[in-house]
Amino acid sequence: MSMMHQSVVPDQSYFAGLDAHERHIAVAVVDKQGGLVHRASARSAEPARLVETLTPYHTPAHPLAVVVETCPFWPWLYDLLVPVGIRFHLAHAQELEAIAKAARKRDERDASLLARMLAGGLIPFAYPKPPAQRENACLVRHRAALVRHRTMLANRIHSQLHAVGLTLPRERLLRRATRAWLRETAGPVLRPEQRRLVASHWALLRRLTRMLRQLEPAITAAAAREPAAGLLTTIPGIGAYRGLLLATELLPMTRYASEGKFVGYAGLAPITQCSADTVHHGPLPNAANRWVRGALISSIPTHLRCAPASALSQYYARQKARLGWQIARVATARQLARVIYHMLRTGECWRATPALEAPARGPRA
Numbered sequence: 416m417s418m419m420h421q422s423v424v425p426d427q428s429y430f431a432g433l434d435a436h437e438r439h440i441a442v443a444v445v446d447k448q449g450g451l452v453h454r455a456s457a458r459s460a461e462p463a464r465l466v467e468t469l470t471p472y473h474t475p476a477h478p479l480a481v482v483v484e485t486c487p488f489w490p491w492l493y494d495l496l497v498p499v500g501i502r503f504h505l506a507h508a509q510e511l512e513a514i515a516k517a518a519r520k521r522d523e524r525d526a527s528l529l530a531r532m533l534a535g536g537l538i539p540f541a542y543p544k545p546p547a548q549r550e551n552a553c554l555v556r557h558r559a560a561l562v563r564h565r566t567m568l569a570n571r572i573h574s575q576l577h578a579v580g581l582t583l584p585r586e587r588l589l590r591r592a593t594r595a596w597l598r599e600t601a602g603p604v605l606r607p608e609q610r611r612l613v614a615s616h617w618a619l620l621r622r623l624t625r626m627l628r629q630l631e632p633a634i635t636a637a638a639a640r641e642p643a644a645g646l647l648t649t650i651p652g653i654g655a656y657r658g659l660l661l662a663t664e665l666l667p668m669t670r671y672a673s674e675g676k677f678v679g680y681a682g683l684a685p686i687t688q689c690s691a692d693t694v695h696h697g698p699l700p701n702a703a704n705r706w707v708r709g710a711l712i713s714s715i716p717t718h719l720r721c722a723p724a725s726a727l728s729q730y731y732a733r734q735k736a737r738l739g740w741q742i743a744r745v746a747t748a749r750q751l752a753r754v755i756y757h758m759l760r761t762g763e764c765w766r767a768t769p770a771l772e773a774p775a776r777g778p779r780a
Contacts, residue, residue, distance in 0.1 A: 435459075479502065507540065650714075678752045
């Protein structure tokens with residue numbers, strides 16, 4: 416229902432802020448000077464009404480620019496507004512301090528503030544993934560969720576075995592022959608409630624394993640359709656799943672002004688604090704793409720097994736001798752991120768060159 420409306424001025428650009436919620440959307444439209452010209456509230460169940468509200472302020476010569484905070488509801492707004500030519504912008508919610516730290520929070524006020532910040536060029540933008548990229552993200556995150564739940568179940572089974580003095584190598588737990596071992600060797604030692612827990616968790620674990628196997632063909636097919644994923648799979652330690660995940664989360668490369676920005680987005684650049692002549696490098700930042708960081712760090716052990724003679728593996732060995740394996744793994748993942756940056760920029764495949772001293776400066780490593 417419209418709350419405020421002023422006449423539309425021809426040949427003028429307008430900016431709209433949308434404060435999206437599950438059941439309704441607060442709408443505010445401002446002119447280039449930041450003056451409020453329209454305020455309304457639309458129901459989420461009536462997307463056509465939202466388009467009707469915004470259409471008067473949109474022309475081919477002066478397309479309407481809309482901004483939405485990162486939230487669970489932005490994808491359907493993107494799919495609704497972009498096809499009609501409206502310019503869609505996604506604002507990074509964590510960096511919108513003007514809204515997050517406001518003493519008074521109202522949906523109408525937040526929408527107006529978003530619109531004025533967009534008109535003034537003050538929005539910290541986030542990248543809105545298009546539908547095809549969101550579909551790949553849903554696929555790889557589905558697999559990651561299943562793996563996470565399977566690991567939780569496996570850990571609980573191991574904890575029950577440890578409680579009675581039994582040890583089972585982690586790689587053996589997923590084998591079919593382990594079921595007989597659990598029944599014949601562990602069963603008589605476990606208490607009744609422990610046996611029930613192990614049996615139920617084993618059944619769930621096997622079910623999740625079958626679900627993961629069913630996802631593999633879809634992941635392989637999606638990676639084959641994405642050229643960047645195929646390029647990344649030339650790196651030892653990165654298969655179809657990690658290649659697709661990295662391509663989905665990192666593209667397009669026009670988002671990054673430099674190699675440093677790329678590494679920072681991956682969450683592998685430590686926090687740096689400078690004061691006068693003192694420079695302190697702290698831990699890795701929390702506000703980063705955890706999917707990219709996790710994929711790069713977890714690919715290092717596989718890379719070491721697959722390409723022990725590569726310069727990346729040699730770099731890891733040097734850092735491990737100096738700093739220990741944990742810091743060395745993160746440092747090597749940072750070097751790998753730099754390699755990937757240049758590979759995606761140039762389209763050049765991985766080339767193993769053991770004699771290379773600085774693997775991070777190009778797609779050689």
